[in-house]
Structure formats: C-alpha cells, structure tokens
Amino acid sequence: MTVLTVTRLMRAGVIVTAGSDGAMEAPAEQEWTMDQDGRDRFEIPKEVRSIAEASFDQARKAFEHMLSNAQQTATTIEDRGAVVRSNAKDITSKAVSFAERNISAALDYAQQLVHAKDLSDVMRLHSEYVQAQMKALAEQAAELGQTVSKAAQDAAKPKT
Secondary structure, eight states, X not given: OOHHHHHHHXXXXXXXXXXXXXXXXXXXXOOEEEOTTSOEEEOOOHHHHHHHHHHHHHHHHHHHHHHHHHHHHHHHHHHHHHHHHHHXXXXXHHHHHHHHHHHHHHHHHXXXXXXXXXXXXXXXXXXXXXXXXXXXXXXXXXXXXXXXXXXXXXXXSOOO
C-alpha cells in the first residue's frame, strides 16, 4: 500500500492499520466504487457506524443530564429567592414599624415640651423620653437582630 493510497484512505475516514510485517492494511470488507464524476465513494463500515451512534447517544444523555441539573438549580435558586424576599419583607416591615413608633414618640415628646410649665418640667420630660427611647431602641434592636438571624438561617437551610 503506497503513501498516496494511505493518505486517500485516511481522508475518506477509513481506519488503516499496520500489519505484523509493518505494512499498512485497510479492512478487507471495505467496498470501493467510482462515482459517475470519477470521485471515490465508500460505505461506512458497520463497526464505525455503531461506534458513532453510541457516541451520539452518550452525548445526548450527557446533555439531557446536564440540562436536568441546570433546571433543578434554577428551581432551587427561585425557591431560595422566595424565602429571601419573604424574610426581607419581614425585616422591612419591622423597620418601618419601629420608625413609625419612634417618630410618634418624638412628636408626643415635642407636644409635651410645648405644654411644659417650667425648666424642671422640661428636664423631667426629657429624662423620661430618653429612658423610654433607650429601652425601645434596645428592644427593637433585639427583635430586628432575631429576625435577621432567622432570615440568614432560612436562606442557608438546605431544601427538604
């Protein structure tokens, strides 16, 4: 078999092997014919066809598996997003509620100051307001901290 023949066979996709004596051999069952326009035509061997079909089947299964995993991941992200949005809504509503209470307390304090009769009355009102606000802020911080902690735990919790 000449180099030109081996090259033609390789270009045509035929598997060429070396014999025990080092000579190049093409499979005996390979049929070669000439087309009307003079070009070589060949049949794909059954073994090559079955290997190609198995490779395509394997690639299709791998793609379907990858696509299934991607869909599961997207669903998990959506579920996590719903949990995070719900917890963010809770945190926001608590923060707004705390702000409303604090503003209301400040307005009440201002109104009481307007009606104060003397400096000692102003000092007493101020002391009461500061103590009440410090207590309220401590309670609000604790409550908000618990809500944020719960939100973090919910977001990190594995889906069951």
